[in-house]
Amino acid sequence: MLKTLTASAAGIATALALGATAAKAEMPEQINFGIISTESATVLEASFTPFLEDMEKSLGVTVKPFFASDYAGVIEGMRFGKVDVAWFGNKSAIEAVDRAGGEVFAQTIKDDGSRGYHSLLITHKDSKLNSLEDVLACDQTLSFGNGDPNSTSGFAIPGYYVWALNNKEPEDCFARVTNSNHEGNAMAVASGKVDVATNNTESIYARLAKTNPEAASNIKEIWRSPIIPSDPMVWRKELSAEVKQQMYFFFMQYGRFGDLEKVKRERAVLANLSDGWGPFLASSNAQLLDVRQIEAFKDKIKAQNAGDEEGVKAAEAKLAELQAYSGIVGQAGY
Template sequence: MLRRAFLAGMAALALGASAASAETPKEINFGIISTESTQNLKTQWEPFLADMEKATGIKVNPFYATDYAGVIEAMRFNKVQVAWYGNASAIQAVDRANGEVFAQKIYADGSRGYYSILIANTNSNINSLDDVLKQPGKLKFGNGDPNSTSGFLIPSYYAWAKNNIDIRKHFTTALNSNHEANLMAVATGQVDVATNNTEDFAKFQRAQPDKAKLVREIWRSPMIPADPLVWRTDLDEGAKKKILAFLLAYGQPGPNQAHEKEVLDALGQWGGFLASSNDQLLPVRQVSLFKDRMKIEQDATISDADKKKQIAEIDAKLDELSKKMAEVKTQ
């Protein structure tokens, strides 16, 4: 009963917000995924959001949640209108929360991507992924948030699925946490190996150099597209234009460039933003489908007929994705 009442209330809020979306909003809520502690995120993000508010004339309220799903659900019910996501969580926002990718961050060196990594303590005998694969039933694992691209999806496919590893059986424990917590868990020896990414590891090295010396990278993925920014498709067009214009100009030559570069550096050595679209999610969608395909192939509880049917459905989706990616490359 309480759950039905809660969902009804959230739906009512969403309908009310949708009805008002025809007018430029006086304020918006900006969602920030939980890659580390809320206090750290506030320190990094609030100067940027203050600049956005000043430039657009729209009050910008930060929205934090304890996990990625909290931001996705908030966008679904129009409690969040714009958000910073990873690619995997952006897929959920696009598919389930009326979201649309409209911009992508870039790094200070001009690169448009980053890497998922596995990390271990420098005092351990773990120096490579192969060292992890050779120790079934002996190691503790720090996994990422289930909606994280670099902390969960990418290593699930490239490190585990492609090596026929079921993490529930391979490790003595497998705990989900954010990037910052996984770095600390490896540094303090609470887990033997954990997922992370090159951006958050670099931030950790700057913020806690002594602890960072206890952590080493043992595996690196192919490049992941840099994080997207997503807005609700029903956000007022005038607000969209103001927000996008602010992002594309931020950190670029002008009277405020020095200040803006400091803010971007605190966010993770960012260099600014480029316009983007849902097309940037296509490679990550492909990895997700490949992972699902391998899981079905290895599932002995599924009948041959059902397995053949499910794999055929995934192959059809993969074929559509391949065609779409080829079209995007030629544009």
């Protein structure tokens, strides 16, 4: 586990210096950039195109977006070499690291400099539901829009804070449970098709408020999670050192170095991505520790409820290992 968590840190310290001098390093003919399905592919492509065009110019090779109907599609794309670098949430990044040979190398931040966001439960503005306690009344009369199973804020975080800590599952509380991405859940709530749904502060207050203010005005927040670390960027660890150096240099200098006009234009491009990003920060697989601990705790609760003593021991051992490592790297040890 610790080897996996620390793998992406190797070689990163010298990447900026090397990237600047490796301008003509051997590159593949094409880089495929995976984009998780938080919104429709049309919306995502429009916002990411200027950034990918700049990446293409910097690397000197074609950079193509890779879309899938769900998060798993991007994970599988990386697993089979069809995705070289991707934007993931923390939960889906764990899957990419563990199952698809990925490595975290950078972290997104917001354009105001903040390094996190929050998972939400949302409902229609006219709903009688006003709190988590109202949801946990569990009268089996309402419908629930859960997130993609590989989504951090749409599934993993509410799965822990809303359900596991209260010893419940969505099926215990609702007559109907569906799964969708953030945009789909937001629109379902705004139109009254779903009574309660998961979402996050980025999707509702940064994206939907801009792209569909009428729908956003019909939504109210009834629960907010503790802060979640901002999304990671992940590359295939099989990529050559030369490719990683050039790619890392591009990400770290973007919107940060150069003349005023260049920085201003790149900051505007970043501000149009997702909930509005700022320049990237260096990161590693250690960024995933918080969500790994949440997943391990959920495993422990599930094993306890099933009377699985061996499962409880395995989950406790995993939690102890993760907590020990977390104590070393701390909050800023990515």
